Amino acid sequence: MSLDRFLTQVVPVRPKLYRFAFRLLGNEEDAQDITQDALMKVWDMQEKMAELQNMEAWCMRITRNLALDKIKARKYRMSDELDRAGELPATQQKSPHAVTEQNDVMEKVHVAINALPEKYRTILQLRDIDGHSYQEIADILDIDMNDVKVNLHRARKTVREKLQNLQVYGL
């Protein structure tokens, strides 16, 4: 792979990789490091580029693997917010029109999603926030497309139950 190809096809994906790494790792510094490492790895594996059908998915897969390795190596804790997920009192849902209440609702949704197992969470984010197709998600995670559908369904179901338990309604 020439430097030109790297600059035109891989470097533009960088913000996406950073966002993906940030969601997985939960902080800027680690997300930066992992993005950088992923780009270096892509550069080192440039001979593979010719065989690839979806370069972006491949870059995202590398980023995810590196991020998961990091999480495993450091026994990462995403943030204390995860622990607070179940402790949020349901009685705070009385005035959904106030701005502070809206932020609170958003925070609860964020916590509920972050409390999902990594696979569910990643699939949900890739589909419902980033708008990736099932095939693209399957390529990124290197799994079967049916697995994507099944896991996405379970992820949505789990989030729904969590939000029902927390009585998070309206905006």
Added chain:
Amino acid sequence: MDYKEITVLVEKYWEGETSLEEEAVLRDFFSTPHSALPEVLQEAAPLFGYFHREAEKVWEAPPVKVVKLSPWRHWMKYAAVIMVAVGIGYALKQHQQREQQVLVALEQQELNDPQKALDETKRALQLLAKNLHKGTSKMQQLSYFNEATAVVEGKED
């Protein structure tokens, strides 16, 4: 679009049966506040509100760190190659030296052989001669004794 259609879409969404386009419609619908939403939609509103907010978020990737690639970054590889080359060179040199030593030793052995053999033979013959001489002296003593006996016997005769 009335709430009925959206309600159907939301139900499809929970079942995991919506297409990307339908999900975009849902995100779009929930991005603006609506009054008097039915309970099914109220339940989904926070989630889609969150999705919309996250999708709209501008992610500024930090500036790229410029990593200077030093020509010596692979120094261990170079060192290993040099070590292997030195090792092979040393082994070849040793081999040649030993071969030469063996050749010299063989030549020397060939040259020295006759002299050595002669010396060895002489020594062996000397030993033989010595042992024979021992036997001869004993025989002489015996012959003296015989002679003496004969003289005595002759005198008596």
